[in-house]
Amino acid sequence: MSARLLDGKATAAALRGELAERVAKLTAGGARPPGLGTILVGDDPGSRAYVAGKHRDCAQVGIASIRVDLPADATQAQVEDAIGELNADPACTGYIVQLPLPAHLDAGAVLERVDPAKDADGLHPVNLGRLVLGVDAPLPCTPRGVVELLRRHDVPLAGARVCVVGRGVTVGRPLGLLLTRRSENATVTLCHTGTQGLAWHVREADIVVAAAGVPGLITPDMLRPGAAVLDVGITRTPSGLVGDIHPDCARTAAWLAPMPGGVGPMTRAMLLANVVEAAERNAA
Numbered sequence: 001m002s003a004r005l006l007d008g009k010a011t012a013a014a015l016r017g018e019l020a021e022r023v024a025k026l027t028a029g030g031a032r033p034p035g036l037g038t039i040l041v042g043d044d045p046g047s048r049a050y051v052a053g054k055h056r057d058c059a060q061v062g063i064a065s066i067r068v069d070l071p072a073d074a075t076q077a078q079v080e081d082a083i084g085e086l087n088a089d090p091a092c093t094g095y096i097v098q099l100p101l102p103a104h105l106d107a108g109a110v111l112e113r114v115d116p117a118k119d120a121d122g123l124h125p126v127n128l129g130r131l132v133l134g135v136d137a138p139l140p141c142t143p144r145g146v147v148e149l150l151r152r153h154d155v156p157l158a159g160a161r162v163c164v165v166g167r168g169v170t171v172g173r174p175l176g177l178l179l180t181r182r183s184e185n186a187t188v189t190l191c192h193t194g195t196q197g198l199a200w201h202v203r204e205a206d207i208v209v210a211a212a213g214v215p216g217l218i219t220p221d222m223l224r225p226g227a228a229v230l231d232v233g234i235t236r237t238p239s240g241l242v243g244d245i246h247p248d249c250a251r252t253a254a255w256l257a258p259m260p261g262g263v264g265p266m267t268r269a270m271l272l273a274n275v276v277e278a279a280e281r282n283a284a
């Protein structure tokens with residue numbers, strides 16, 4: 001048996017179509033078009049490509065682009081000044097600071113400077129706190145993309161046992177919080193590469209989300225036959241991009257979100273959704 005595809009590319013394209021309609025409605029009502037800002041520090045090729053992709057997506061749905069690119073040796077003060085400008089810019093509905101930042105910068109201090117109302121990534125401590133409290137707020141894009149991808153393929157979450165492998169702040173931790181809200185109602189085991197008996201935890205799960213950044217970490221023998229498996233790991237190797245899910249898992253799983261083409265495109269679509277929702281809130 002071969003797993004059915006959790007098709008992030010097609011789902012993200014459908015979402016962009018829906019968002020374009022919402023943007024058209026906003027502007028037809030006289031509102032300013034939503035604007036997404038990005039702050040990119042340095043020349044990391046992966047980060048450059050992700051930022052370029054975000055602006056291409058914006059053009060497709062009618063969101064204005066505001067791009068701030070700073071050199072790799074930018075100081076903390078220069079990055080914080082750029083944040084101050086976007087916080088004050090009325091054309092900027094929401095913005096992101098592309099991560100990771102160069103090591104000499106204090107990423108936590110940078111993120112704290114973002115106006116929580118313009119936090120398109122849902123990574124400001126106030127918005128992460130709202131996620132803990134179950135209060136409405138912009139949600140981190142990858143966790144939101146995982147939930148939306150499962151929902152749009154009718155993979156049930158209520159009552160499901162989900163094993164999340166990876167405890168990072170952009171994916172694993174907020175995903176655990178999102179999945180355990182009443183509206184999703186899943187039961188989550190949050191693991192990491194140091195978890196004792198990792199294979200046992202993974203095998204208990206109906207849904208496995210791998211976000212540890214360890215190529216091929218999840219092998220077919222670790223899976224419950226019929227599980228839904230989502231690959232969020234991306235490792236750049238000389239021979240190309242490698243995910244956390246071993247390719248042979250496609251024979252054991254019932255559903256597979258591959259890398260590429262699974263959760264990645266959903267991350268980008270959810271960023272647009274966060275910006276459009278902020279614009280709708282502002283217009284209301």
Ligand SMILES: Nc1nc2c(c(=O)[nH]1)N[C@@H](CN(C=O)c1ccc(C(=O)N[C@@H](CCC(=O)O)C(=O)O)cc1)CN2
Binds near residue numbers: 262
């Ligand atoms: N400020 C943020 N920084 C980072 C985030 C984030 O959500 N906010 N997540 C990642 C990078 N990222 C978005 O920024 C991102 C990663 C991967 C993809 C994607 O579409 N991946 C493709 C495959 C990769 C490729 O082709 O290069 C896929 O899975 O199909 C989109 C966005 C870290 N930084």
